[in-house]
Amino acid sequence: MNRLIEYMLPPAKSTMAGETDALFYFINVTSFILLFGITVAIIYFAWKYRRKSEDDVTPVISHNNKLEITWSVIPLILVIIVFGWGYSTYVQKITPPSDAYEVRVVGKSWLWEFHYENGTVSVNELHVPVNRPVKLVMSSDDVIHSFYIPDFRIKQDVLPNRYTSVWFEATEVGESVIFCTEYCGTAHSNMMATTIVQTQDDFETWLESSGGSGEDMEPAERGEMLTQRNACVTCHSTDGTRLVGPSFQGSWGSEVPLESGETVVFDENYVRESILEPNSKVHESYQAVMPSYAGTLDDRQIDAIIEYIKTLQ
Numbered sequence: 001m002n003r004l005i006e007y008m009l010p011p012a013k014s015t016m017a018g019e020t021d022a023l024f025y026f027i028n029v030t031s032f033i034l035l036f037g038i039t040v041a042i043i044y045f046a047w048k049y050r051r052k053s054e055d056d057v058t059p060v061i062s063h064n065n066k067l068e069i070t071w072s073v074i075p076l077i078l079v080i081i082v083f084g085w086g087y088s089t090y091v092q093k094i095t096p097p098s099d100a101y102e103v104r105v106v107g108k109s110w111l112w113e114f115h116y117e118n119g120t121v122s123v124n125e126l127h128v129p130v131n132r133p134v135k136l137v138m139s140s141d142d143v144i145h146s147f148y149i150p151d152f153r154i155k156q157d158v159l160p161n162r163y164t165s166v167w168f169e170a171t172e173v174g175e176s177v178i179f180c181t182e183y184c185g186t187a188h189s190n191m192m193a194t195t196i197v198q199t200q201d202d203f204e205t206w207l208e209s210s211g212g213s214g215e216d217m218e219p220a221e222r223g224e225m226l227t228q229r230n231a232c233v234t235c236h237s238t239d240g241t242r243l244v245g246p247s248f249q250g251s252w253g254s255e256v257p258l259e260s261g262e263t264v265v266f267d268e269n270y271v272r273e274s275i276l277e278p279n280s281k282v283h284e285s286y287q288a289v290m291p292s293y294a295g296t297l298d299d300r301q302i303d304a305i306i307e308y309i310k311t312l313q
């Protein structure tokens with residue numbers, strides 16, 4: 001039975017997951033019992049009332065009150081149970097406890113940005129404390145996305161020009177995958193992130209250490225930190241490997257062939273433009289799937305990234 005449950009659903013790692021699963025199994029098991037009962041009845045009746053001789057005549061039956069009431073009332077009761085159960089679970093899901101820790105989530109094609117109350121921003125990594133309600137206030141910078149953490153059994157559309165929210169309380173330390181479940185364009189299938197559930201202490205340490213803007217670091221060092229924190233490295237390798245985008249290694253000063261047939265020199269202006277308006281000049285052999293970092297990275301941060309790319313010869 002446990003194997004079957006694991007096969008059907010991912011591990012349940014939030015306070016609400018248990019109840020969601022219970023309802024899911026209730027619907028599944030009753031459907032299965034009904035399916036089985038009806039199938040057996042059909043086969044049995046087909047056999048029992050088969051035509052036995054040439055002059056067998058089907059009797060005329062106008063109605064049967066007892067039967068009709070039974071087959072209306074039983075499903076009605078089942079549907080009322082499913083509705084009531086589903087409704088109360090739904091209300092719980094949309095009502096975050098008032099002491100919930102709040103994180104702002106921004107979806108953009110094709111990554112997730114998380115903003116914490118002390119100004120820390122993380123990309124594609126949602127850090128949360130364990131055993132504490134967390135409320136996500138979400139919006140999109142472009143098209144409709146949808147935020148889904150299967151382990152927590154939560155899913156909510158993320159819209160442009162409007163906030164939506166969802167909450168959960170993680171019950172164990174560990175990692176859970178986040179998907180975008182609204183088809184949002186070319187790299188929709190890459191729009192994945194990780195929830196990192198930590199103890200309250202680890203979470204606070206992380207918040208403090210990444211809260212630092214790195215302004216006191218060497219520019220190239222700060223640039224490296226920024227390319228990791230902003231998930232550049234999920235698409236750009238630093239060792240020449242081809243990922244979704246061109247590798248940063250050896251790119252500084254090179255001539256980049258563009259889709260338009262022209263070439264451009266990989267210099268300060270090209271990097272800056274690539275970060276702020278990635279689609280204005282697209283590399284010949286890559287798809288235009290890079291999100292814009294306009295409004296996410298400021299000029300000093302872009303300078304630092306440029307210094308870092310220069311070191312990758």
Ligand SMILES: [Cu+2]
Nearest residue numbers: 145180184191
């Ligand atoms: Cu998306």
